[in-house]
Amino acid sequence: MNNEIKIIGAGLAGCEAALQLASRGWKVKLYEMRPAKMTPAHSTDKCAELVCSNSLKSLREDTAAGLLKQELKQLGCRLLDVALETSVPAGHALAVDRDAFAAKVTELINDNPNIELIHAEVTAIPDGNVILASGPLTSDALMQDLIARLGEQHLYFFDAIAPIVSAESLDRSVVFEKSRYDKGEADYLNCPFSKEEYLEFVTALQQGEKHTAHEFENEFFQNLDFRFYENCLPIEELARRGVDTLRFGVMRPVGLEDPRTGRRAYATLQLRAENKDRTAFNLVGCQTMLKYGVQKEIFRKIPGLQNAEFLRYGSIHRNAFLNSPALLNPDFSMQAMPNVRLAGQFSGVEGYT
Numbered sequence: 389m390n391n392e393i394k395i396i397g398a399g400l401a402g403c404e405a406a407l408q409l410a411s412r413g414w415k416v417k418l419y420e421m422r423p424a425k426m427t428p429a430h431s432t433d434k435c436a437e438l439v440c441s442n443s444l445k446s447l448r449e450d451t452a453a454g455l456l457k458q459e460l461k462q463l464g465c466r467l468l469d470v471a472l473e474t475s476v477p478a479g480h481a482l483a484v485d486r487d488a489f490a491a492k493v494t495e496l497i498n499d500n501p502n503i504e505l506i507h508a509e510v511t512a513i514p515d516g517n518v519i520l521a522s523g524p525l526t527s528d529a530l531m532q533d534l535i536a537r538l539g540e541q542h543l544y545f546f547d548a549i550a551p552i553v554s555a556e557s558l559d560r561s562v563v564f565e566k567s568r569y570d571k572g573e574a575d576y577l578n579c580p581f582s583k584e585e586y587l588e589f590v591t592a593l594q595q596g597e598k599h600t601a602h603e604f605e606n607e608f609f610q611n612l613d614f615r616f617y618e619n620c621l622p623i624e625e626l627a628r629r630g631v632d633t634l635r636f637g638v639m640r641p642v643g644l645e646d647p648r649t650g651r652r653a654y655a656t657l658q659l660r661a662e663n664k665d666r667t668a669f670n671l672v673g674c675q676t677m678l679k680y681g682v683q684k685e686i687f688r689k690i691p692g693l694q695n696a697e698f699l700r701y702g703s704i705h706r707n708a709f710l711n712s713p714a715l716l717n718p719d720f721s722m723q724a725m726p727n728v729r730l731a732g733q734f735s736g737v738e739g740y741t
């Protein structure tokens with residue numbers, strides 16, 4: 389039996405796959421394009437770099453993330469051991485020192501005699517046994533090769549991020565602190581809308597001018613349709629689907645009675661703290677591809693945000709994944725290329741764990 393395998397991407401999934409296979413006697417060639425070619429989110433040459441938060445979420449077994457960790461532990465997950473070894477205090481969550489975590493994983497990879505780490509971009513699916521673990525920011529060249537082989541309808545979607553405003557610019561006579569149904573410690577700030585304010589906001593969203601693909605994508609991707617992840621739709625797309633979509637969705641006011649009046653608003657937009665010091669707040673559910681000037685104008689219509697200072701505008705980025713149910717066999721090999729298996733976010737799952 390041929391026991392050589394090429395793994396594309398030394399992110400979280402690629403490293404775990406490499407360590408697991410190496411311990412079972414496979415000879416692994418692990419390809420990582422950084423540092424010669426960086427993704428828009430990574431900033432080091434290290435394996436298993438965490439690109440954003442340093443939290444791997446809850447360790448409690450009565451949460452989905454905690455239960456998943458128990459399963460990973462029983463299956464002998466190597467990166468979980470490293471995470472526990474490099475953890476920092478974070479209540480019930482498993483948070484890590486990201487530099488120590490990535491350094492330790494890189495050391496395990498480099499020290500393993502069965503793994504050869506090759507710093508090079510893979511631009512086309514190679515022959516032989518392959519694990520594709522190139523993640524949500526798979527390089528353009530490899531994406532184009534996959535599109536040519538699989539058809540663009542089965543991969544590729546856009547993800548949008550929400551704006552962030554400074555805490556000091558909020559009108560505290562309007563916004564109030566409360567978590568939904570008082571679960572949590574008043575972690576959120578809330579912006580209560582009257583019916584008139586809500587209708588004006590929704591109408592503005594429906595009419596606001598959006599960025600086009602031409603403004604941020606290279607020529608090849610510009611010509612593909614925007615396809616969004618249904619669980620993270622831009623707010624203007626939700627507004628377009630119906631006037632009540634937002635107030636029965638992300639802006640639902642239930643469990644958010646204003647403690648000053650005891651009353652529930654027509655709709656409520658929540659703000660979530662971005663940092664421990666609560667100096668910046670994220671507009672929950674307001675991921676958007678509206679133009680920056682338009683965002684400023686529309687989001688300042690939110691009660692309490694009339695003088696909002698925007699620390700970051702909402703934006704949109706490419707976030708690749710494959711439509712796994714349509715493309716994979718039950719053993720995660722690809723129907724069109726049975727020599728190729730998938731791991732990590734490219735298979736359609738999301739998040740570090």
Ligand SMILES: Cc1cc2nc3c(=O)[nH]c(=O)nc-3n(C[C@H](O)[C@H](O)[C@H](O)COP(=O)(O)OP(=O)(O)OC[C@H]3O[C@@H](n4cnc5c(N)ncnc54)[C@H](O)[C@@H]3O)c2cc1C
Pocket residue numbers: 396397398399400401402419420421422426427429430436437439440441442443508509510511521522523524525526527530731732733734737738739740741
């Ligand atoms: C901007 C952003 C913020 C995020 N924030 C969070 C968060 O806060 N919490 C959370 O849980 N999850 C977050 N995620 C999701 C999380 O990063 C991913 O789910 C996770 O990293 C997926 O692991 P992976 O191994 O599949 O991919 P990655 O960890 O991205 O690893 C893929 C690797 O493949 C390499 N690569 C890509 N193309 C090629 C190629 N052609 N040749 C060779 N190498 C290649 C990349 O450089 C990368 O190192 C975020 C993702 C993004 C993009």
